[in-house]
Amino acid sequence: xxxxxxxxxxxxxxxxxxxxxxxxxxxxxxxxxxxxxxxxxxxxxxxxxxxxxxxxxxxxxxxxxxxxxxxxxxxxxxxxxxxxxxxxxxxxxxxxxxxxxxxxxxxxxxxxxxxxxxxxxxxxxxxxxxxxxxxxxxxxxxxxxxxxxxxxxxxxxxxxxxxxxxxxxxxxxxxxxxxxxxxxxxxxxxxxxxxxxxxxxxxxxxxxxxxxxxxxxxxxxxxxxxxxxxxxxxxxxxxxxxxxxxxxxxxxxxxxxxxxxxxxxxxxxxxxxxxxxxxxxxxxxxxxxxxxxxx
Amino acid sequence: xxxxxxxxxxxxxxxxxxxxxxxxxxxxxxxxxxxxxxxxxxxxxxxxxxxxxxxxxxxxxxxxxxxxxxxxxxxxxxxxxxxxx
Ligand SMILES: Nc1ncnc2c1ncn2[C@@H]1O[C@H](COP(=O)(O)OP(=O)(O)OP(=O)(O)O)[C@@H](O)[C@H]1O
Ligand SMILES: [Mg+2]
Numbered sequence: 001x002x003x004x005x006x007x008x009x010x011x012x013x014x015x016x017x018x019x020x021x022x023x024x025x026x027x028x029x030x031x032x033x034x035x036x037x038x039x040x041x042x043x044x045x046x047x048x049x050x051x052x053x054x055x056x057x058x059x060x061x062x063x064x065x066x067x068x069x070x071x072x073x074x075x076x077x078x079x080x081x082x083x084x085x086x087x088x089x090x091x092x093x094x095x096x097x098x099x100x101x102x103x104x105x106x107x108x109x110x111x112x113x114x115x116x117x118x119x120x121x122x123x124x125x126x127x128x129x130x131x132x133x134x135x136x137x138x139x140x141x142x143x144x145x146x147x148x149x150x151x152x153x154x155x156x157x158x159x160x161x162x163x164x165x166x167x168x169x170x171x172x173x174x175x176x177x178x179x180x181x182x183x184x185x186x187x188x189x190x191x192x193x194x195x196x197x198x199x200x201x202x203x204x205x206x207x208x209x210x211x212x213x214x215x216x217x218x219x220x221x222x223x224x225x226x227x228x229x230x231x232x233x234x235x236x237x238x239x240x241x242x243x244x245x246x247x248x249x250x251x252x253x254x255x256x257x258x259x260x261x262x263x264x265x266x267x268x269x270x271x272x273x274x275x276x277x278x279x280x281x282x283x284x285x286x287x288x289x290x291x292x293x294x295x
Numbered sequence: 296x297x298x299x300x301x302x303x304x305x306x307x308x309x310x311x312x313x314x315x316x317x318x319x320x321x322x323x324x325x326x327x328x329x330x331x332x333x334x335x336x337x338x339x340x341x342x343x344x345x346x347x348x349x350x351x352x353x354x355x356x357x358x359x360x361x362x363x364x365x366x367x368x369x370x371x372x373x374x375x376x377x378x379x380x
Contacts, residue, residue, distance in 0.1 A: 171312075175320075176320065179323065180323070215307075216307025217309060219313055220309070223309065223312075226317075227313065228320075
């Protein structure tokens with residue numbers, strides 16, 4: 001028989017809510033995050049930003065991937081970058097000078113990441129100043145494209161967020177890493193610290209392959225939803241249109257003939273509170289000829 | 296699940312993935328937000344206990360529970376049946 005000895009009642013101090021009042025933001029700050037790299041955060045940020053702006057919202061897309069700027073490429077504005085996020089923080093230029101206006105969609109703006117290797121280029125105070133200014137400039141949405149990992153850049157991308165779009169691939173390491181991120185969202189953010197309801201979290205499952213889900217080779221949206229316990233804001237199918245979109249610098253949501261675009265458009269609707277059924281969960285029926293001759 | 300999966304004897308890799316994730320995520324959530332010193336505390340406790348009793352590493356469990364306003368750290372040590380000395 002094993003004897004069990006329990007020492008309990010060791011009370012640890014719990015941080016009291018230090019600030020009770022809520023910092024009201026006119027602009028809603030949404031972080032697009034994942035933990036694991038290469039799952040589709042930048043692709044998602046670009047498309048959600050475009051989609052929100054197409055619906056008449058004023059949107060600022062901020063690339064937090066300091067040292068590895070990429071959102072500009074996906075947005076197709078890489079040659080128009082003169083000033084970046086760190087320049088604004090350091091006062092080298094005004095925010096207006098650094099914001100790149102999209103030429104296709106009215107109301108859409110990009111703030112590029114700096115290519116500096118200085119890890120301390122972003123500061124909490126500096127990021128807050130930029131977000132406050134975007135707020136007073138009347139932006140409706142600020143989308144923060146987070147770098148991978150759980151280091152400083154990822155921390156600052158989520159710190160001021162009101163909402164989080166957690167981008168996940170139906171694959172074990174992506175799901176596990178996103179759960180780490182959920183833990184950080186629930187503790188290491190301004191909303192968590194102030195005890196005012198925390199960050200609202202949404203699951204965006206991407207690179208979804210309905211055929212492999214059907215054959216039991218890939219976890220389904222319900223599997224991932226169940227493990228993480230999140231509401232689903234979108235399921236984006238694996239699509240060759242995404243590579244074509246990044247090749248040409250046109251966010252995939254702007255491709256009228258793409259399932260991935262429709263899936264992102266639905267996600268935008270759900271972000272705005274629309275109730276829409278999930279689409280593209282089943283393999284698209286192929287025509288007779290395609291089945292006979294297709295690969 | 297597809298028709299094919301019905302005829303398979305082995306569970307699909309997707310269901311294996313789901314089961315593994317369910318376990319590891321639950322485990323990681325239970326230690327989430329716990330102070331970083333917990334693993335070290337657990338190791339040192341184990342060393343101290345070892346001076347007196349020969350216990351398994353798994354026999355020392357450290358749990359942090361949150362109740363309103365305060366946190367409770369629970370240490371549980373499963374001692375072996377017979378104690379030498
Ligand atoms: N739905 C999709 N179908 C096919 N390929 C996709 C899809 N979504 C993203 N990809 C591809 O995955 C790769 C990574 O995408 P992306 O750069 O958006 O990821 P990320 O999470 O921002 O990466 P990082 O962590 O490096 O910032 C790209 O090559 C992109 O084309
Ligand atoms: Mg990226």
